Amino acid sequence: EGEGPRLDLYGFIMLDAIYDFDKVDPAWEDTLRPSRIPVNCPGDAGCGADGNMIFSVRQTRFGIKGFVPTGLGELTTILEFELFGVGDDEGQTTPRLRHAWAELGQLGAGQTWSAFMDPAVFPNTIDYWGPSGMIFLRNPQIRWTPIRDDNGELAIALESPGSALDTGKLQEIDPSLDVDPRTVFPDLSAHWRTTGDWGHFQLAGILRSVGWEVASNPKGEPNGEELGWGLNASAVLNFFDKDALRMQLAYGEGIASYINDGGSDLGPDNNFRPEVLPLLGWLVYYDHYWSDQWSTSLGWSMVDQDNSHNQSDDAFHQSQYGNLNLLYYPTNDVMIGGELVHGKLEHKDGSSATDTRLQMSLKYYFD
Numbered sequence: 001e002g003e004g005p006r007l008d009l010y011g012f013i014m015l016d017a018i019y020d021f022d023k024v025d026p027a028w029e030d031t032l033r034p035s036r037i038p039v040n041c042p043g044d045a046g047c048g049a050d051g052n053m054i055f056s057v058r059q060t061r062f063g064i065k066g067f068v069p070t071g072l073g074e075l076t077t078i079l080e081f082e083l084f085g086v087g088d089d090e091g092q093t094t095p096r097l098r099h100a101w102a103e104l105g106q107l108g109a110g111q112t113w114s115a116f117m118d119p120a121v122f123p124n125t126i127d128y129w130g131p132s133g134m135i136f137l138r139n140p141q142i143r144w145t146p147i148r149d150d151n152g153e154l155a156i157a158l159e160s161p162g163s164a165l166d167t168g169k170l171q172e173i174d175p176s177l178d179v180d181p182r183t184v185f186p187d188l189s190a191h192w193r194t195t196g197d198w199g200h201f202q203l204a205g206i207l208r209s210v211g212w213e214v215a216s217n218p219k220g221e222p223n224g225e226e227l228g229w230g231l232n233a234s235a236v237l238n239f240f241d242k243d244a245l246r247m248q249l250a251y252g253e254g255i256a257s258y259i260n261d262g263g264s265d266l267g268p269d270n271n272f273r274p275e276v277l278p279l280l281g282w283l284v285y286y287d288h289y290w291s292d293q294w295s296t297s298l299g300w301s302m303v304d305q306d307n308s309h310n311q312s313d314d315a316f317h318q319s320q321y322g323n324l325n326l327l328y329y330p331t332n333d334v335m336i337g338g339e340l341v342h343g344k345l346e347h348k349d350g351s352s353a354t355d356t357r358l359q360m361s362l363k364y365y366f367d
Contacts, residue, residue, distance in 0.1 A: 008065040010065070013060050013363070014060050016128070017053075018053070021355075021357060022357075023052060035345060037344070039345060058084040061083075063080035063099070080098040083096065115141070115143060115157035115204065116232055117137060118135070118191070118232070120236050122246075126363075127341045127359060130260060132343070133259065137258045139160050143157040144157070153191070158186040158187070159187040160186065162265075163257070165180070165264065166266065166268075178215040182211040182223055189204065190204065201234070203233050204234075205230065206258070208257075211224060211226065226276045228252065228276050230252025230253070231252060234248040247285075251280050253276040253278050253279070254277065256279055259279060262319045277306060278305065279303065279306075284299055295326075298325075302321070304317070314351070315348040317346050317347055322342050323340065324339065326339075337361055
């Protein structure tokens with residue numbers, strides 16, 4: 001007889017001790033997001049005296065995997081949480097849903113990694129947010145995976161839509177005008193991956209309808225949609241026993257909702273009508289293992305966005321992000337390490353600021 005249903009519990013406890021040589025928005029002090037670095041001081045969140053010490057357990061994670069035999073094959077599920085609050089909970093240590101996913105055969109549904117991203121290019125770093133230029137989003141979706149074997153994978157998904165709208169100077173001219181994002185169709189994403197002993201290569205694409213409406217007017221008029229699109233090429237190349245070179249290059253229009261940090265999907269053009277904004281994101285990292293107990297990760301990432309004519313002068317234009325670390329693994333279930341993290345934010349008008357921090361982390365796994 002085959003095995004019956006089973007549950008696997010897993011996760012880790014993680015403490016981050018961070019010394020920030022500069023400053024970021026206090027709601028985001030547990031990690032370095034370049035888009036949260038204050039540039040216009042006084043005024044921006046985080047302005048003030050440089051130097052700040054932070055202790056945080058917000059990376060701590062807990063998950064449950066379920067496996068249930070059925071007449072159609074094994075039903076697999078995953079429910080996973082962490083303690084890093086975002087959105088209305090930003091700045092708080094509170095449970096946050098990461099994955100709520102179920103898959104049976106070729107069909108999956110719930111919330112998990114977007115089909116437009118490649119989670120394997122996330123480097124072996126300890127800062128929470130990670131490379132700003134990485135395509136990174138856990139998104140509610142329905143996914144069909146007609147091909148999945150040792151040689152590769154083909155997946156197609158309908159994903160939850162969203163429009164990151166920057167009203168820019170329009171809001172400065174008429175603050176009473178209520179211009180809101182509007183989405184009519186789901187995002188269509190897909191990826192193809194080829195895999196071998198050498199590593200893998202993945203090519204992904206996305207088509208989106210990004211829209212707006214003037215909610216303060218009858219029937220939301222004027223309103224409309226623009227076509228967003230993107231391509232994402234990524235690879236992990238294996239070297240020696242455990243080393244890996246991780247790379248990604250993504251470009252598109254109206255894809256800022258899928259980038260790890262920074263930018264908008266839409267911005268006001270010369271006539272104050274929303275237009276899709278081009279965006280480029282890339283990363284290159286090398287993970288090196290000195291031995292079974294010591295490793296180093298070194299790399300750099302960047303996001304660059306073309307701004308529209310009537311975005312505000314302080315609109316996001318470019319960010320840079322890099323890490324260098326040394327990590328020690330005394331046993332398979334414990335990690336102790338230090339990391340130097342640097343970020344830079346540049347606005348549309350050319351004004352910029354940087355932040356550098358040193359992070360020490362202790363991580364204890366359980367499963």
